[in-house]
Amino acid sequence: MQRFRNILLIFVSITFFQSNLFSKGFVLSKDFTLFTSRNLEGYLKPIFTTLEQSLNNSLFGTSLPDGKFRFTLNLSVCGMIIPDEHKSFDAEVPPGFFDSNAAKVAQYRNGEIYRYVIKPNIQPTIYGGSSTPIFSAPQNHNYPDSTYKTIAYPEGLHIDFMAGLPVLQSIIETPLRNEIRFRIYVEPTGDETFVYFTIGLNQRFDHLFDLFGLDKDKALSFHFALHRMYWGDFFDLTSYALGINAMQRWGNLCGYLGFQFENMNGFFKAIRDTTGFREEIVDSPFPELREARPIIVSLSTFTKFQLKGGFTLSFLFGFLNLELSFATQPMISAGFGLFIGKNRYEK
Amino acid sequence: MRNNKFKKILYFLISWLLTSCYSDVINSFEQFSFQIPFYFYVNYLDKSIPDTSKIFANLTNYSEFEKNRQRIASSEIVQFNYWIDSLVFSNNVAFNPNVDSLIIENVRFVLIFAKPKVGKINPKDSTDFEEDTTLPRFVLGEFHNLDVRDFYRKPHHIKIISNEISQVLTEVVRSRPYFYLESEYGKVLGQTTDKKYFALVNVRFDVVIRFTISAF
Numbered sequence: 001m002q003r004f005r006n007i008l009l010i011f012v013s014i015t016f017f018q019s020n021l022f023s024k025g026f027v028l029s030k031d032f033t034l035f036t037s038r039n040l041e042g043y044l045k046p047i048f049t050t051l052e053q054s055l056n057n058s059l060f061g062t063s064l065p066d067g068k069f070r071f072t073l074n075l076s077v078c079g080m081i082i083p084d085e086h087k088s089f090d091a092e093v094p095p096g097f098f099d100s101n102a103a104k105v106a107q108y109r110n111g112e113i114y115r116y117v118i119k120p121n122i123q124p125t126i127y128g129g130s131s132t133p134i135f136s137a138p139q140n141h142n143y144p145d146s147t148y149k150t151i152a153y154p155e156g157l158h159i160d161f162m163a164g165l166p167v168l169q170s171i172i173e174t175p176l177r178n179e180i181r182f183r184i185y186v187e188p189t190g191d192e193t194f195v196y197f198t199i200g201l202n203q204r205f206d207h208l209f210d211l212f213g214l215d216k217d218k219a220l221s222f223h224f225a226l227h228r229m230y231w232g233d234f235f236d237l238t239s240y241a242l243g244i245n246a247m248q249r250w251g252n253l254c255g256y257l258g259f260q261f262e263n264m265n266g267f268f269k270a271i272r273d274t275t276g277f278r279e280e281i282v283d284s285p286f287p288e289l290r291e292a293r294p295i296i297v298s299l300s301t302f303t304k305f306q307l308k309g310g311f312t313l314s315f316l317f318g319f320l321n322l323e324l325s326f327a328t329q330p331m332i333s334a335g336f337g338l339f340i341g342k343n344r345y346e347k
Numbered sequence: 348m349r350n351n352k353f354k355k356i357l358y359f360l361i362s363w364l365l366t367s368c369y370s371d372v373i374n375s376f377e378q379f380s381f382q383i384p385f386y387f388y389v390n391y392l393d394k395s396i397p398d399t400s401k402i403f404a405n406l407t408n409y410s411e412f413e414k415n416r417q418r419i420a421s422s423e424i425v426q427f428n429y430w431i432d433s434l435v436f437s438n439n440v441a442f443n444p445n446v447d448s449l450i451i452e453n454v455r456f457v458l459i460f461a462k463p464k465v466g467k468i469n470p471k472d473s474t475d476f477e478e479d480t481t482l483p484r485f486v487l488g489e490f491h492n493l494d495v496r497d498f499y500r501k502p503h504h505i506k507i508i509s510n511e512i513s514q515v516l517t518e519v520v521r522s523r524p525y526f527y528l529e530s531e532y533g534k535v536l537g538q539t540t541d542k543k544y545f546a547l548v549n550v551r552f553d554v555v556i557r558f559t560i561s562a563f
Contacts, residue, residue: 034381106503108426115503133382133555135428135502150428150553152382
């Protein structure tokens with residue numbers, strides 16, 4: 001979680017050069033004109049997809065719930081292959097750029113010069129590459145046409161493989177043939193506290209219908225998890241997953257397959273410091289920046305479904321787990337668990 | 348005993364995996380690149396051509412640059428653009444792109460690095476600087492038979508700065524972000540006099556610079 005908090009801080013610091021954390025919220029300098037809300041949302045959506053996928057990792061598959069009570073400490077790491085579709089987005093363009101009476105525009109793309117704005121206006125996300133500026137010549141000097149000047153966009157970090165949020169969780173197996181998972185991280189930062197918690201349930205149900213008869217090495221379960229993450233009143237994230245999974249045990253080895261529906265929503269809000277706003281005009285071609293409107297970013301994910309499969313190898317004191325997931329960002333995950341108290345073979 | 352050893356080895360392996368995996372991620376986030384357009388407005392009164400003129404640019408006057416200067420890991424000029432915003436003939440009649448025809452035989456834009464004059468402790472404006480003759484000049488763009496109609500409030504004359512030049516500029520722009528943009532105007536096509544006069548010429552240069560800054 002410390003690493004993730006660092007990454008969050010990095011993205012905040014790289015996008016907001018002049019910002020301060022006050023109890024009243026996240027305050028940006030009015031000179032900050034790199035992103036509109038929509039462009040920041042598009043730029044960051046793939047990294048929030050990575051976050052969402054990693055939150056919804058390791059929700060099942062670490063053991064076959066056979067009704068014994070056991071407490072396990074589990075640590076999993078994951079990494080995502082970033083597909084090309086997550087490396088660019090359709091960026092917002094100032095309204096006057098589509099009106100040749102207000103501004104004439106040009107851009108250089110793929111070795112050609114275009115005298116109009118190409119839609120979609122493909123610009124890189126945080127995982128992408130170079131951006132493409134759009135040159136603009138205002139056709140008259142009256143406001144707001146005079147503000148329709150050349151714009152440029154932030155660039156990506158050229159990332160093809162991204163490590164996800166590591167999962168450190170406690171797993172409690174109960175006699176009800178289920179597993180309850182907990183994750184929590186709390187850190188006071190300035191006047192606010194960063195809070196993250198997850199609660200998950202993996203409930204076996206095949207025995208209720210006697211689906212496998214005397215075969216004790218097969219299990220069918222459904223799983224659910226809810227994740228909450230918030231930081232003051234400017235960052236709030238909720239994610240959940242709901243799915244079904246099947247397991248087969250061969251001695252110390254378990255194989256499993258699962259399918260889950262998942263989603264994420266939330267927001268990031270920041271206000272702009274408007275001190276001296278009347279004296280110093282911000283002549284950005286984007287009305288949102290010109291008028292120093294607050295930044296409000298909706299957090300969402302590309303991933304709605306994951307198909308997961310993996311193996312767990314149990315030892316006397318713990319287990320090792322390897323998992324592959326098919327999702328919008330294909331994921332590989334590895335982890336280990338330590339049994340606390342009774343070991344696997346103790347009755 | 349054997350279990351303890353195994354646990355230690357496992358702990359070491361996983362710690363190593365975690366550390367290397369996440370170190371790579373943190374490394375990826377250490378630097379952040381963005382492009383910023385710099386706008387240069389040059390207004391000439393009683394301009395005559397052929398002529399060579401220079402404007403001075405000091406990036407430290409740009410708040411975005413100055414605020415992040417210490418964190419700038421590299422900077423490169425990526426694209427350059429030039430157009431004419433207004434032009435008034437010597438008889439005070441404004442140029443009309445639908446009617447008037449005006450072709451300039453050649454126009455060239457050259458980037459010349461500047462350095463503070465000897466003894467200037469805290470140089471601010473152009474009078475405190477002089478051309479840095481230790482560095483080569485760079486031609487940003489050159490146009491032959493420039494038809495003013497085609498440059499009149501039209502930004503499609505985009506010049507891509509080659510990687511070779513950009514790399515040379517990177518180090519210099521970071522340490523000495525002052526330069527001149529020199530404009531060399533040739534004769535008007537069919538010009539018979541030594542000089543042709545214009546009452547007013549407003550031109551625009553937009554220079555897009557890519558900055559890479561350290562996030563930490």
